[in-house]
Amino acid sequence: MSILSSMSGNRLHILRSRVVLLAVPGLVALLYLTGAFYKRDVSTERVGALPNSLDYQAEHATQGKLADPDIPSDEQPDLRDKCWTQWFSTGTICKNPPEQWTQQSQLDLVWSWNNTTLGNSTAYEASKTAAVRALTDSDLLRYSFRSAQQHMHSGFGTVTLLTPDVPTTALGVVVGSDVECTHTYQDDEGMSRKGQRPCWLASADPVYEPPRLLHHRQLACSSKSAKKICQESLLVAPEAATSTMLASQAQGLSDVRLVVLPHHIFADHVSASDFWSPLYGPSFRFNSDITAAGEVNAATQNDSEPADAPLIRASRLLNQRFENKARRKLLDLPQPLSRPIIQEMQQLWPQELDIAATTLDKRVDLPFLAAHYTVEKYREALLWSFIVAKHDRDGDGNLSPSEAQALLKDLGADAAGKYVFPRVEMPLRSTTSRTSVTESLRRASLPVRLGHEAIQASLDGDSLVSPRSPEASPSGIVNDEHDGANPLQVHAQNKRPVASVCTLARECLEPLINMVENSKGEHPASITAEIFKRVAFRAPLCGNCMIMHLTSQSGAQGLSAFLPSSDLEMSPNKTPPLDVNNSQDADFALRPAPILPSIKRIHAVSSLLARYTHTIVFQEHFVVPQMQTRLETKFGLTTLEFFNTSSLFSFKQHGKHPDPTQVKAEDAWIWTKYVRAWLSLRYPFPMRFESHTREI
Structure with missing residues (x-):
């Protein structure tokens, strides 16, 4: 027992x-x-x-x-x-910052999506991969939303999904459940319409508010003046350019809105300040590739290549208004678009930026145009502030000998030195250090940046140039191609070699120098606007060197060397013109206007700079992998896992593979399976407004 x-x-x-x-x-x-x-x-x-x-x-x-x-x-x-x-x-925050720095307090988001299987039957039959592409787009939109819900934090506002309308001629030929995947709405005239909708997107939830559905007709035909462009081809257009243009002009959203495409994936925590903030402006993400592949040069390239044609056309418009040069490409990532800036550009180029032009072969790349336009306008505002607003003290449109002498002195040239300009060193700045940016945003009651990408700011004068940092020793020597002098200069304080970037030539401001040297009257007073146009547009290297010098003179933060004194006033309507598409036709001078009330020049300049302030992020191209074959797909995903440094990815098969023999018939489907499997591991949980679906 x-x-x-x-x-x-x-x-x-x-x-x-x-x-x-x-x-x-x-x-x-x-x-x-x-x-x-x-x-x-x-x-x-x-x-x-x-x-x-x-x-x-x-x-x-x-x-x-x-x-x-x-x-x-x-x-x-x-x-x-x-x-x-x-x-x-x-470069510091005031003691009691305002409740709102601008009228905008949050950053609204707009996703654009279209279901290509709802197109006309001819186009559907012409492309054997149309069904695969539609499933891919629809599926990636789901993961784009999932990644946003996981990683988006403070500062964001409403979420809108913009889709085309359902083609009226396609309802009888569409097969499967696509006919059911629509959204019924009423237009301004009370007529019932149908817009496209992802099959998995639930239109209502008892607890959470799903993204607001918006359709092309609701934006393109929202007013009587817009009725002329309400043609069927525009309302059902699948082109991303059409949706982007409509999203940039949608009313009822924040002035600056973030436009997201289905293949854009959020990979790490971000706040609204990673894309836009009142203090630092929108953030443009440029390709860091310094070779010709990462740039667009409208002077040497033609628009016969479909991939770069919209970029080249946009660069031509910029060359016409500003200066002729190569411009860096934007990466295919979420883009902040400013409605006021888009409207301003439409005054310059009404035909090129007409909504109907987005469905034509002559369309331009809107995000690329807006980004570089903002960069150029900020540069223009800085030079205008220094030459016109600061030194034309009496506002008569001319620079007198005394005013010219003060301008030259600010640039380091005077009579004792026979008006020879000093060599300009790379500015030593602390504006974009993570500590400085975080502290400024917190003191201004704005969300701090959560992304890890380094930024370059227009608050450092030229946002395309990375200044020296106080935390690191000077690195990178930039040789002056126009001067054979030794580029290594010894800094007076730290006795370390510093990169010398340029020397302002006498020819840049020769009219002013001649006038000062012959002050007895042999040379008349120089027209302020002509001096400005000379350094800003006709000899842009002169303007760039002036910006570099004045940024250095402003110290570690701020742009004080550019700004007029607080006692100067001006007419409120004499800021640089916004509606002139050729700089030579513009009147940039100050003129007396006693009828109108005056404003302080420094406030006008600050408002102008705030309009165009921006930041730039240079990112490696691997965050937008090509992935046109199975091998490239595996390599691209492995690279993203290994270099986990970006807050954003973009999964899209860009263009055609240069070697067709390397592309197999099943590559498109394999690509979809690989990418979806990779994303399903990162974002496995469905959203509350994501209903069950039979899609892949």
């Missing part, structure tokens, strides 16, 4: 041990899944109604001085002017 009892006890002990061994891993797995689904529900809330920056401000209120709510609202405009002036002058 004792033996049986002992055996029974041993069996119970073994059974108890096995139960414990099985229960512990099961409990751990249950806790993990519970936490994962809890995280899913919490993060899903961001997609329907993303929290504003106030959530982040409350969390970090003790880490920085927030806006003072006790300041009356009628005093906010004056406070805003003073704070903008301090920001551009010293």
Whole structure:
């Protein structure tokens, strides 16, 4: 009996041990899944109604001085002017920052998507991969949304999904469930219309607000003046250019909105400030490739190549308005587009930027045009501020000998040195250090940047040039091609070699020098606007060197050397003209206008700089892998896993493979399976408004 009892006890002990061994891993797995689904529900809330920056401000209120709510609202405009002036002058935040630096407080998001299987039957039959492409686009949109819900944090606003209308001639020929995957809405005239909708997107949820569905007709035909462009080809156009143009002009959204395509994936935590903020402006992500493949040169390239043709046409427009040069390509990533800037460009190029032109072969690349236009206008504003607003003190449109002498002195040339300009070193700046950017955003009550990418800011004068950092020793010697002098210069303070980037030539400002040297009247007063056009457009290297010198003179932060003194005033309508598509036709001079009330020049300049301020991120091309074959797909995904340094990816088969023999018939389908499998591991949990579907 004792033996049986002992055996029974041993069996119970073994059974108890096995139960414990099985229960512990099961409990751990249950806790993990519970936490994962809890995280899913919490993060899903961001997609329907993303929290504003106030959530982040409350969390970090003790880490920085927030806006003072006790300041009356009628005093906010004056406070805003003073704070903008301090920001551009010293690069620091004022003591009591305004509640809102601009009218925009959040960054709205617009995804554009189209279902290619709803096109006309002829186009569908002409492409054997149309079904694959449609499934790919639809599936990647799902993962684009999932990645956004997981990684988007403070500062974002509403989420909109923009799709074309359903072709009226296609409803009878579409097969499968595509006819059911539509969204019924009413237009301005009360007529029932149908727009495209992903089959998996639920139009309602009892808890969370799904993305708002918007269709081409609702934007293109929203007013009586727009009825003329409400043709069928535009409303059902599958081109991304059409959706991007409509998204940039949509009313009811923030002035600057982030336009996202289905193949754009968020790979790490980001806030709205990673794409746009009032202080630093929109962030343009350029290709870091310095070879010809990473640039567009309209002077040497023609628009016969379909991939680069819209870029080349856009660059030609920029050459016409500003200067003729090669321009860096944007990467295929989410782009912040400013509605006021787009409207401003439409005044310059109404035909090229007409919405109907987006379906033609002569369309231009809108994000590329807007990014480089903003960069050029900021450069123009800096030079205008220094030459016209600062040194034409009496505002008569001319530079007198005394005004010219003051201008030359600011550039380091005077009579004692026989008006020979000094060599210009690379500026030593701390504007874009992570510590400085984070502190400035927190003090201004704005979301801090969460991305790890380094930025270059227009607050350092030329955003395309990376200045020296105080944290690192000077690196990279830039030789002056026009001067055989030794480029190594010894800095007076740290005795270390510093890169000398340029020397301002006498020819740049020869009219001013001649006038000062012959002050008895042999040379008349120089016209201010002509001097400005000379260095800004006719001899752009002169303007670039001036910007570099004045940035250095402004110190580690701010642009004080460019700005007029606080006692100078001007007419409010004499800022640089916005509607002239040729710089030679523009009148950039100040003229007296006693009828109108005057404003402080420094406030006008600060407002102008705030309009065009921006940042630039140079990123490696591997974040937008080609992946045109199975081998390239494997290599591209492996590279993204290994170099996990970017907050954004872009999965798209770009163009045609240069060697058709390397492309196999099943590559498109294999690409879809590889990419989807990779994304499903990163973003496995469905969204609350993602219904069950039979799609891949």
